[in-house]
Structure formats: C-alpha cells, structure tokens
Amino acid sequence: xxxxxxxxxxxxxxxxxxxxxxxxxxxxxxxxxxxxxxxxxxxxxxxxxxxxxxxxxxxxxxxxxxxxxxxxxxxxxxxxxxxxxxxxxxxxxxxxxxxxxxxxxxxxxxxxxxxxxxxxxxxxxxxxxxxxxxxxxxxxxxxxxxxxxxxxxxxxxxxxxxxxxxxxxxxxxxxxxxxxxxxxxxxxxxxxxxxxxxxxxxxxxxxxxxxxxxxxxxxxxxxxxxxxxxxxxxxxxxxxxxxxxxxxxxxxxxxxxxxxxxxxxxxxxxxxxxxxxxxxxxxxxxxxxxxxxxxxxxxxxxxxxxxxxxxxxxxxxxxxxxxxxxxxxxxxxxxxxxxxxxxxxxxxxxxxxxxxxxxxxxxxxxxxxxxxxxxxxxxxxxxxxxxxxxxxxxxxxxxxxxxxxxxxxxxxxxxx
Ligand code: UD1
Numbered sequence: 001x002x003x004x005x006x007x008x009x010x011x012x013x014x015x016x017x018x019x020x021x022x023x024x025x026x027x028x029x030x031x032x033x034x035x036x037x038x039x040x041x042x043x044x045x046x047x048x049x050x051x052x053x054x055x056x057x058x059x060x061x062x063x064x065x066x067x068x069x070x071x072x073x074x075x076x077x078x079x080x081x082x083x084x085x086x087x088x089x090x091x092x093x094x095x096x097x098x099x100x101x102x103x104x105x106x107x108x109x110x111x112x113x114x115x116x117x118x119x120x121x122x123x124x125x126x127x128x129x130x131x132x133x134x135x136x137x138x139x140x141x142x143x144x145x146x147x148x149x150x151x152x153x154x155x156x157x158x159x160x161x162x163x164x165x166x167x168x169x170x171x172x173x174x175x176x177x178x179x180x181x182x183x184x185x186x187x188x189x190x191x192x193x194x195x196x197x198x199x200x201x202x203x204x205x206x207x208x209x210x211x212x213x214x215x216x217x218x219x220x221x222x223x224x225x226x227x228x229x230x231x232x233x234x235x236x237x238x239x240x241x242x243x244x245x246x247x248x249x250x251x252x253x254x255x256x257x258x259x260x261x262x263x264x265x266x267x268x269x270x271x272x273x274x275x276x277x278x279x280x281x282x283x284x285x286x287x288x289x290x291x292x293x294x295x296x297x298x299x300x301x302x303x304x305x306x307x308x309x310x311x312x313x314x315x316x317x318x319x320x321x322x323x324x325x326x327x328x329x330x331x332x333x334x335x336x337x338x339x340x341x342x343x344x345x346x347x348x349x350x351x352x353x354x355x356x357x358x359x360x361x362x363x364x365x366x367x368x369x370x371x372x373x374x375x376x377x378x379x380x381x382x383x384x385x386x387x388x389x390x391x392x393x394x395x396x397x398x399x400x401x402x403x404x405x406x407x408x409x410x411x412x413x414x415x416x
Pocket of ligand 1: 127304
C-alpha cells in the first residue's frame with residue numbers, strides 16, 4: 001500500500017489548473033448509457049472512482065476509451081442491466097446508475113451498497129422516488145431488483161435534498177412519458193452540470209440549481225460532447241494548503257461563483273482572497289484567525305466535503321472554532337489523527353470544538369476516507385518535521401495527482 005511522506009514547513013507558492021469535478025463526472029458518465037450513440041466527455045479527472053465507473057460501463061456492455069482527459073463512451077453494445085457486488089462495494093456511488101439502467105433496459109439489478117466510513121448512507125429516498133416513477137422494486141438477499149414497463153412522469157417531493165436521489169430521478173425520468181417535477185431538489189452545482197449535459201443530448205430539463213426541477217420526458221437522447229465543470233472541493237483544498245502554509249496561490253479553470261460559502265469562511269480566517277472570471281487568488285496575511293461556527297449544509301451552504309480540510313486550517317488558527325456536521329453522522333474520523341499531530345479538538349456528537357495551537361508536529365497518521373485524508377495532507381504541509389500518511393487510496397478516489405500539483409507549488413511530498 002502506498003503512503004505519502006510529507007516534510008512540512010514549505011509555503012505553497014504557485015499556480016494550479018483545477019481538475020474536473022468528481023461529483024459531476026460520475027452521474028454524467030452514468031447518463032451516457034441513455035444515448036443512441038457515442039458521447040465524448042472532456043476534462044475527466046484521472047481518479048480511482050472514475051476508473052471504477054468506466055468498469056461499470058464496460059460491465060454493462062459499453063465501449064469506453066480514454067485519451068488524456070477525454071473519455072469516449074459508446075453505449076450501442078449495451079447488453080447488461082446488472083452491476084456486480086464487488087463494484088458496488090468498491091464504489092457506493094454506483095447507485096447512481098440505477099435510474100439510468102432501469103430506464104434504458106426495463107430492468108436493473110444492483111447489490112445493496114454497503115455502509116460507508118462516513119455514515120450509514122441509506123438509499124431510501126432513491127428507491128421511494130423510483131417507485132413513484134412506476135418502477136417495481138424488490139429487495140432480497142442483499143440485492144435490489146428493479147423492473148419497469150416504461151417510466152411515467154410524477155410529482156416527487158424529497159424529504160431531504162439528497163444529491164444522489166435528485167440525480168437518480170433526473171436519469172430515470174429524462175426518457176419517459178409525461179412530466180416529472182422534483183421539489184426540495186438538491187441545488188448543488190454538479191446537478192446543474194448534469195442538467196446541462198442531458199439537455200445537450202436532447203433532454204428537456206429546467207430548474208436545476210433551484211429547489212424545483214421540471215423534467216419533460218423525451219423519447220430518446222443522442223450522444224453529446226461535453227466538458228466537466230471544475231471541482232470546487234479540490235479547489236478549496238488547494239486554497240487551504242496555501243492558507244495554512246502562509247503561501248500564495250492562483251487557481252485557474254476554477255468556478256468561484258460555486259464557492260461562495262467556502263470563500264467567505266476563508267476570508268474570515270484572514271487570507272486575502274480575490275476572484276475574477278475562472279480564477280481564484282489567495283495570499284496569506286500571516287496568522288490565521290479562528291472562525292466562529294462552520295455548519296455543513298446542503299448547497300448553497302458550507303459543503304460537508306470541505307469540513308475536514310478546513311478543520312486542519314482551524315487547528316492552527318488563533319482562537320476557538322466550532323464545526324457542526326449536519327450531513328453525515330460519522331465525518332470526524334480525521335480528528336484523532338489531527339490530535340496525534342498536536343491539534344486540540346474535542347468532539348461532542350455532531351460538533352467539534354477546535355482550539356488553535358501554536359504548531360503541529362509530523363506523525364504517522366491514517367487516512368480513513370477521502371476528504372479526511374485531504375485534511376491530513378493539508379495539516380502535514382504546515383507541520384514541523386515529517387508526516388507519513390497511509391490509507392492514501394482514499395485520497396486517490398477524488399484528487400488527481402495531488403502530490404504532483406502540490407509538489408509543483410513547493411511542497412515536499414512524495415508517494416512511497
Ligand atoms: C453526494 C456527494 C458527496 C457529498 C454529498 C453531500 C457524489 C458522488 N457524492 O453524496 O461527496 O458529500 O453529496 O453533499 O456526488 N440520505 C438518506 N436517504 C437517501 C439518500 C441520502 O437518508 O436515500 C441522507 C444521507 O445519509 C446523508 C444526506 O441524506 O445524511 C445527504 O446525502 P446525499 O445528498 O444523498 O449525498 P450523496 O449523493 O450520497
């Protein structure tokens with residue numbers, strides 16, 4: 001198993017082009033199976049989760065070819081409607097294929113996605129919504145079996161604005177009879193990206209980005225060429241890396257308009273942050289300040305995915321910061337590891353109280369999930385001495401060549 005070895009203390013100085021968004025590319029790749037013909041997806045990040053999604057597409061009978069950042073998907077040989085248990089276990093977000101497969105094939109079989117280190121992550125909202133669209137679902141022996149004689153439009157209200165459930169409804173209902181409305185829909189920018197891609201294939205969807213999405217069913221979709229939006233969580237992680245090391249960074253190919261809550265917290269903590277077009281510039285102004293309370297919320301609130309890297313920042317800020325995790329019940333697994341590095345953090349239920357310390361020290365730490373692992377990288381960049389991070393396969397799920405990007409900005413980071 002690989003590890004990252006990081007010698008802390010070098011300020012991050014440089015420029016980074018932000019990669020395509022993991023959370024946008026996964027549903028968009030699932031959408032390609034709905035087309036009559038090839039789709040060409042640009043700006044696809046090279047990530048473990050994208051490789052696994054390509055394997056799911058191949059298992060279903062699609063031809064998948066990658067050339068650099070472009071992936072070509074031809075679904076014309078589609079012959080399967082089943083995702084094997086191994087892939088479902090490796091990548092829980094394969095559940096996003098359910099709506100697309102049952103719409104395309106009239107049947108879908110997937111194994112129940114297992115629990116996940118960040119919480120239980122049930123799929124009840126996905127299944128309830130699919131039933132409302134006329135899909136018959138049985139759950140037996142750890143498998144979910146869906147059948148449909150054609151998707152019927154419906155009015156669906158989500159009890160919680162789940163990102164995955166909103167996307168699954170869009171993918172199931174895009175080719176259907178009638179109109180589907182989703183109220184209390186998730187408003188994340190990645191849902192707007194999925195809407196834009198589906199519309200470029202001939203769909204008639206409106207409203208993504210707001211809390212009501214209207215899907216007028218169409219008979220068929222054609223293949224399309226599309227570029228994935230920038231990854232706002234990866235962008236925020238690199239900004240955190242520059243802020244914690246007292247550095248200076250320019251992000252290109254970013255989308256600052258999607259990052260309002262994140263940039264507001266960063267500014268509150270002290271660094272100078274400027275935006276313009278697709279660029280974000282951050283320059284440290286010395287010591288970080290604590291932030292009063294950060295509450296994770298559905299978009300446009302502060303994203304749960306950047307809670308842990310920002311907690312690393314707060315651990316070196318002057319004063320006390322509070323983080324309240326409202327989305328996933330078990331997303332504080334990085335805390336013990338940050339404490340091992342000298343941070344002063346106390347967790348009480350869904351809240352973490354972070355008292356800023358003078359310095360962090362390098363240590364042997366373990367990444368137990370994707371964003372928690374990124375938090376350890378951020379902390380290690382500012383720690384005194386050497387940090388060895390194991391469990392980095394989680395970090396590879398969402399960050400493309402993180403060691404190369406940070407290394408090009410002056411970090412001393414190696415994969416061993
Ligand atoms: C997506 C993102 C993930 C991000 C999360 C919240 C992808 C691939 N992943 O995950 O990075 O952290 O949004 O922004 O896009 N829930 C239910 N029942 C359901 C579905 C969800 O109770 O059927 C609950 C979950 O347990 C969680 C909350 O709703 O507490 C939010 O989950 P959801 O928005 O669905 O997250 P994901 O789509 O899994």
